[in-house]
Amino acid sequence: MGACYKKGELIVWKQVLRGHMHILVTGGAGFIGSHLAERLILDGHTVTVLDDLSTGQLSNLAALTGQRGFEFVEGTILDRPLVAKLVEPADVVFHLAAAVGVKLIMDEPSRSILTNVAGTENVLDAALQNKAHTFIASSSEVYGKTTKFPFREDDDLTIGATRNLRWSYACAKTLDEFLALAHARESGLPVTVLRFFNTTGPRQTGRYGMVLPNFVRSALEGAPLMVHGTGEQSRCFGHVADVVEAMCRLMISPGAQGEVFNIGTDQEVTIHSLAAQVIEAAGSGSEIRMVPYDQVYPEGFEDMQRRLPDVSKLERVTGFRPMLPLRRIIDDIIADVRVPTTA
Numbered sequence: 001m002g003a004c005y006k007k008g009e010l011i012v013w014k015q016v017l018r019g020h021m022h023i024l025v026t027g028g029a030g031f032i033g034s035h036l037a038e039r040l041i042l043d044g045h046t047v048t049v050l051d052d053l054s055t056g057q058l059s060n061l062a063a064l065t066g067q068r069g070f071e072f073v074e075g076t077i078l079d080r081p082l083v084a085k086l087v088e089p090a091d092v093v094f095h096l097a098a099a100v101g102v103k104l105i106m107d108e109p110s111r112s113i114l115t116n117v118a119g120t121e122n123v124l125d126a127a128l129q130n131k132a133h134t135f136i137a138s139s140s141e142v143y144g145k146t147t148k149f150p151f152r153e154d155d156d157l158t159i160g161a162t163r164n165l166r167w168s169y170a171c172a173k174t175l176d177e178f179l180a181l182a183h184a185r186e187s188g189l190p191v192t193v194l195r196f197f198n199t200t201g202p203r204q205t206g207r208y209g210m211v212l213p214n215f216v217r218s219a220l221e222g223a224p225l226m227v228h229g230t231g232e233q234s235r236c237f238g239h240v241a242d243v244v245e246a247m248c249r250l251m252i253s254p255g256a257q258g259e260v261f262n263i264g265t266d267q268e269v270t271i272h273s274l275a276a277q278v279i280e281a282a283g284s285g286s287e288i289r290m291v292p293y294d295q296v297y298p299e300g301f302e303d304m305q306r307r308l309p310d311v312s313k314l315e316r317v318t319g320f321r322p323m324l325p326l327r328r329i330i331d332d333i334i335a336d337v338r339v340p341t342t343a
Contacts (some may be wrong), residue, residue, distance in 0.1 A: 013280065016280030022046045024090040026123060027097030027137075029056030031204045032196070035240045036094060036247060038063060039145045043248070044206045050086055052076040060203055077119030080126075087126035092251060093134045099169075116172035117179075119147050124183050124191075131191040133257065135247065136180045140197040140264070140307050141170040148311040153195070153260040166302055177260065190257040192250055197264025197309050200329055201240035202336035212237060215275055216333045219284035226291045229286055234306050238264040239329045242322035249318035256317055262309035265322045273324075281330045 023040050027033045028049030033056065046069040049061065053074060064070045075082045077097045087093055087325045097119060099112035120136060127134045143151045144159040144167065157174065160167040176193075183189040206214035218225045246263050251257040269277070275288045293303065315321040 002098060020044055021091040022089050023092045024048050024086050025094045025096060026050045027056060029053060029058060029060050029094060032199055032240060033096045034060035034203060034244060035244050039244050039248060041067055048073060048086055050075055056298050069279060077122055077291050080122045083122045084126040087132060088129060090132045092126055093123060093132050094271040095120060096137045098137060100286055102176055109168045113168055113172050117175055120176040120179060124179055128189055130188060135192045136176055138173045138177050138193050138195045140195055142174045142195065145304060149306060150266060150308040151262065152218065152310045153262060153313055160302055164302055184258045192256045193260040195260060195262050197307060198235050198237045199240055199243045200237050202332050212333055215278040219278050219282040219286045220337060222284060222286055224287050224289040226289055227271055227275050228291050228296055229293050229303055231290060232270050233303055234268045234270045236265050236268055236308060237326055237329055238322050239324035242324050245318055246314060246318065246322060249320050253317050261314050262311050264309050266309055266311055268308055269326060278330055282334055
C-alpha cells in the first residue's frame with residue numbers, strides 16, 4: 001500500500017480490513033447513541049451498549065433487542081470496575097454518556113459536572129489497557145462566548161464567569177477534551193474528540209430543553225411555541241443520520257486520531273424562524289409566544305447569539321459533509337412524534 005501508519009492507526013486499519021469490530025457505546029440508549037448502535041449493527045459490528053437509563057430509554061433500542069451481536073448493559077460510567085470490564089474487549093469506544101441539555105445542567109450542575117468529568121476519566125483510563133480507539137463526545141458549548149465565526153476546531157475558547165453556572169457544562173466538556181488529548185500525547189491512546197452542534201431528529205426528547213422536539217409537540221397539539229429571549233439567536237441543526245454517518249466515517253479514517261472535529265451543519269436559522277417553519281410544516285394554528293430567559297432558567301443563564309461551525313476539517317478527513325436540509329429534519333421529527341409510543 002505504500003502507507004506508513006503509527007501503531008494505533010495500524011491496529012485500527014487491521015480491524016477495518018477484517019470488516020468487523022467490537023464496539024462499546026456508552027449512553028447508547030440515548031438519542032444519538034441508539035441511532036449509532038443501529039448503524040453499527042447494520043454494518044456487521046458487535047455492539048455493547050452501557051446506559052444507566054437516567055436520560056436514555058430502552059424503547060430507543062427496541063429494533064436491536066434480540067439481534068445477534070448486540071448486548072445491553074444497564075449501569076453507570078461512574079462504576080469504574082464495570083467500565084473497565086466492558087472496555088477491555090472493545091476495539092472502539094464511543095463515549096456518549098453524559099448529562100446533557102442546558103435545562104438539566106442549570107437544574108443539577110454538581111451532578112452534571114461529576115458525570116461528565118469522572119465518567120470520561122473512567123472510560124479513558126480503561127481504554128489505555130488495550131489502546132481502544134476512543135471517541136469523546138464534546139459540544140459546541142465549549143466555544144462559549146466566542147464571536148469569531150465560523151468556529152474552527154483550533155480557535156481560542158471564551159467561557160463566561162464561574163458564578164454563571166450555565167458555563168459549568170462547557171468547562172466540563174473542555175476538561176474532557178484536555179483529558180483525552182493528554183492521554184493521546186502521554187500514552188499514545190488513539191482518541192478523537194467530537195464537538196456536536198445541535199443534533200436533532202427522531203427519538204430526541206424535549207424533556208431537557210431540546211428546542212425542536214418541543215416546538216413540534218406544541219405545534220401538533222395546537223399549543224403556543226415558546227421562543228426564549230428575542231428569538232433572533234441563530235443555531236445550526238444537523239440531522240442525526242448525518243451525524244452518525246460522520247461518526248462512522250471518522251471511525252475508519254486514520255487521520256481522525258488525536259484530532260478534534262466539529263460535527264454538524266453550517267446552515268443557520270434563527271429560533272423565531274425555526275418556530276415559524278415548524279408551524280408551517282405541521283399545518284398548525286399555533287402562535288409563537290416570546291418568553292424572557294429569567295422566566296425559564298434560574299439565575300446565571302447566558303445565551304449566545306450565534307453558533308456556526310466550520311466543518312471543512314470533517315469533510316477533508318472523511319470526504320463527507322452533513323447536508324440534510326432543515327425541512328427534512330422537521331418532517332422526520334413530526335412523523336416520529338405523531339407515532340403513538342408506549343414509552
